[in-house]
Amino acid sequence: MSDGQVTLKHVTKSFDGSQFAVQDASVTIEQGEFFVLVGPSGCGKSTMLRMIAGLEELTAGEIHMHGRLSNDLSPSKRELSMVFQNYALYPHLTVEENILFGLKVRKVSKQEQRRRCDEAVDMLGMREYLKRKPRELSGGQRQRVALARAVVSQMPICLMDEPLSNLDAKLRAQMRTEIRQLQQELGITMIYVTHDQVEAMTMADRMMVLRQGEVQQVGRPLDLYNHPANDFVASFIGAPPMNLTTATVDNSGTLHVPGAPRPLVMDQPLPAEQEVQLGIRPEHLHLEPQEDSDWELPVHLQTVEVLGNETLLTMDAGGADWKAKIPGQWSLEAKRQAVLYLNSSHLHLFALDNGKNIGASLSAPVQEEVTL
C-alpha cells in the first residue's frame, strides 16, 4: 500500500540550463509523514515542492507518487492538495464557496460537499464567517480557509509552501500546533516548506535541509541537531547557531585549538597535519565545571544578556566570535576574561574544505540514510 507515498529519484531542476535550482535530490517520503523542506530563501524549496505538485517540469530525475511514476501527471491527477503562502483564495467567492470550489469542479455530490464542509468547518472552528468574502477576514482566518480547502479535498498528500510566513509570531506558534494536529488527525502525508528552522524542528517527523539547490541532510530533527552532516546544517539548525573555530591537527593526530591550554585527544584517529573546523553548540558551554566536563577554554567576554531564565554570552574565543547560552540568571561583568567548561563528546569536527562532518561522536543514535 503506497498511497500517500512520494519518492524522488535524482530530481534535478535548472531554469537556465547551467545553474541548479534543485540538484540531484533523492528521498522517500512515507505515507502519513510530516516532512519539512527547510533552507534559506532561494535555496530551491519552492521549486522542489512545485515539481512534486506538477506545477514545474523536471529537468531530470523521477517523481513517484502513490507508487507510480508521475513525472508527466498533471497537478490535478496527483491526488494532492496545496496551501499557498498568500492562501490563493478566490476574492470574488465567499468563504464557503471557496471551500467547496474544488469539490464542485470535481463533481462531488451535493450531500457529500455539505458533509465534508461541515466536518472541516468544525475541525477548524470557522462557522461564524462562512458567508464572508476573503477581504473581510484577518490573516489567521484566511489561513484557516486555505487549510479547510485542503481538508475537504480529502487528498492523501498535502503540500504547503511557507503557509505561516504572513502571520504574526503569536498566531504562527498557534497555527503550527493546529496544522500538526490536523495532519495527524487526517493521517495524510504532509510536505511542508519553510525557511524557519524553528518551524521545521517543532513540526517535522523528518526534514530535508537544502542549500543552493543541494540536499545537505535528511533526517529526524534531533538527529540533524545532534549529528549535523556538515557545517552548514550545524549552523543553520539551532539558535544561536553552533560556534565554529579553526583548529589544527598535528602529526601525532592531536588537536590544537587556538587559545586553549590543553590539546584535545579525540577517540577517533584523525588524519595528521591539517586544519579542521571545530564546532560546539552554545548550550554545551558552561561557566563552571560540570560533572562531565573534561576540557576548558579561556575566552574574553564581550557582552552579557540576561533573558529571563537563561543568560546569553558573546565572547572572543581564540579569534572566533562565539556565543554561549547558560541556564539561570548570571550577573556577570562583560569585557573580561573567563573560562568555559565543556564535554569533548559535544564537540563536532568538520573538514575545512567541504565542511563535511569528520568526527562523529561516540554515543550517537543511528543516523538516517543520507544520500550525499
Add this chain to the structure above:
Amino acid sequence: MRKSLLYTLLTISALVMFFPILYAFSVSFMTSEDIANRQIVPTNPTLANYYDVLQSVPILHYLMNSFIVASTATLGMLIVSSLAAFIFAFIPFRGRQAVFLLFISTLLIPWEATMIPNFLTIQSLGWMNNYLALTVPFFALAFGTFLLRQHFKTVPMELYEASRVEGLSHFQFFYKVVVPYAKTSFVTLGIFGFLTTWNMYLWPLLVTTNDTVRTVQIGLRRLQADEVATNWGLVMAGVILVIVPTLILLAAGQKQLQKGLTKGAVK
C-alpha cells in the same frame, strides 16, 4: 483665497467647455423666431422641434441601429480581446512574445491605410448595409487586449496554480476565476468600446447606402444636410437625442473609465 480662485477658474472653464452642449440643448427648445433673434435661452420653450424631428427622419430607427451596432461591437470586442488577453497573461508558449508584438504592431496601422481595401472587402463579402460590416471589423482590438492583459496580470499566479491543482480546465479558470476577478476592467473596456463605436462616423458612412442599418451619426449628417437652411431647432433636437445616451453612460462610468484607462495607458 486660493479656494475661491480655484472655484472661479473651474467655473469659467466648465462654462466654456460645456457651453456648446448647453447651447444646443437650449436651441432645441427654441422657436424659429428665437433662433433668428439669436436668443441664448428660449423665450417660449417648445417641444415642437422634438416632435418634428421624429416626423422628418427615422431618428428612432437610427438610434436603434446605433444601439444594436454599439452593443454588438462592444460585446464582440470584450469576448475576442479577453480571450487573447487571457493567453498573453496566463498561457506561456514559445513565440508568445512575438505574437504579442504582432498584436501591438496593429496599433501602428492607422485606419486610413486600411479603409479602402476594407471597403472593398465588405463589398465582396456582401456586407454592405449589414450590421456585420459595422461590428465584426471592430471585434479584435489591440488596445483592448492590452488593457485586459494588464488587468489580468494582477490576478495572482497562485490562483492559477491553485486552480490547476484543483483540476480546472483553462476555460474554467478563465470564466470562473479571471473574468469575475477582473470584472471592473471589462466595465472599463465596455464603456470605452460603446462610446467609440456609438460615435463612429467615417466607416458607417462608407458601408451604409440606405437607412436599414444606418447609425444615428450618419442620420445626423443627413438631417443637417437636409434641414440646415430651414430649421436649426429641429437639427439641435436631433443632436440632443443622439448625445443623451452617451453622455449618461459617460457620467455614470467616468470614475471607472478614468481609473481603468490610465492603467492601460501607462503600464
Add this chain to the structure above:
Amino acid sequence: MKQAEELPRRVETVDEAVKRYRIPSSRSFWQKTVNYRTALLYLLPSLLLFGVFMFYPMFYSLYLSFFFTDAQGDPTTFVGFENYAYLWESASFRRSVLVTIIFVLLTVPASVILALFLALLANEKLRGIGWYRTIFASTLGMSVAASAVIWLFMFHPTTGVLNAALQALQLPAVSWLQDSTMALISISITTIWMNTGFSFLILLGGLQNIDEHLYESARIDGAGYFYQLRRITVPMLSPTLFFIITITFINAFQSFGQVDILTGGGPAEATNLIIYSIYREAFIYYQFGPASAMAIVLFAAVLLLTLLQFKFGERKVHYQ
C-alpha cells in the same frame, strides 16, 4: 555517511544530470501541445480579424497604389510609381499636406495643454469637484457628428452665437467657415474641444496616481505651486503625457467628420486634410489607385513621426 560512498557520485553539472537521469516523457504529442492548442484557439478570432481587416488591407493598399483601378476597385493596369508621381506633381495634394501639417500644429499642443490645465484644476480636492470632472470629461461622450453640427451652428455667420457675441462687444463679424484662413482655425477649435474629454480623463487618472507624499515633503521644504508643478507633477506625469501626445497626434491625422460636416474640405481646399482628400479621391471619384498611394504616404509619414517621437520623446519620459 558510510553509505554515501557506495552511491553513484553526485552530478556536478546540469548536462550530466540530464544525461544520467533524464527519463523520456510519456506524454503524447497531443498532451505536450496543450498550451499551443489553447493559445491557437483563443487567439484565432483576433488573429483572423487582424489578418482580414488590418494586415491584408495594409498590404493590399500598397499593392493598389501601383495600379489604376476601375470603379469597382479592381486593379486594371500596373503603373509602377505613377500614382506617387502624380501626387508629387499635384498642387492639390501638396496643399493637403501643408494644410494637414498646419492642422496638426494647431491642434496637438493646444489640446494637450488645455486638457492638462483642466486636469490640474480638477485634481484639487474640493467640494463638488465630481461635477466639474464630469463636465470636463463630457466631450468624450460627444460624437464627431453631433459636435460638428453644434459648432456649425455656432459658426453660422448670421444666426451663430459667436458672431452674436462679437457684435455685442462691438467687434466686426468673422466669416468662421467661409474665409480660407479662418476655416482651418475653426475646424481646429472644434477638434481641440472634442479631444479634451479623453485627454482630460487620462491625465486626471495619471495625476491621481502620483504619490501624495511627494507633495507633502515638497511643501515641508517650502516649495511653491509652480515649483511643485515643474519638479514633481510634470516629471511624474510624463509617461501619461507622452501617451496622450501620441494618441492626439495620431488622431489628428484621422480627423474626418468635422471636415466633412463643417466645410467639406473648402473653401478652395483650405481645409482639405489628407484623410479627407483620400476619401474624396476614393469614394467620390473612385480613383482607388491614387487614393491608396495617398494613404500609404500618410501612413509612412505618421509611422515615421511616431517612431521619431518615441525615439526622442521617451528619453525625456520619467518612468518610476
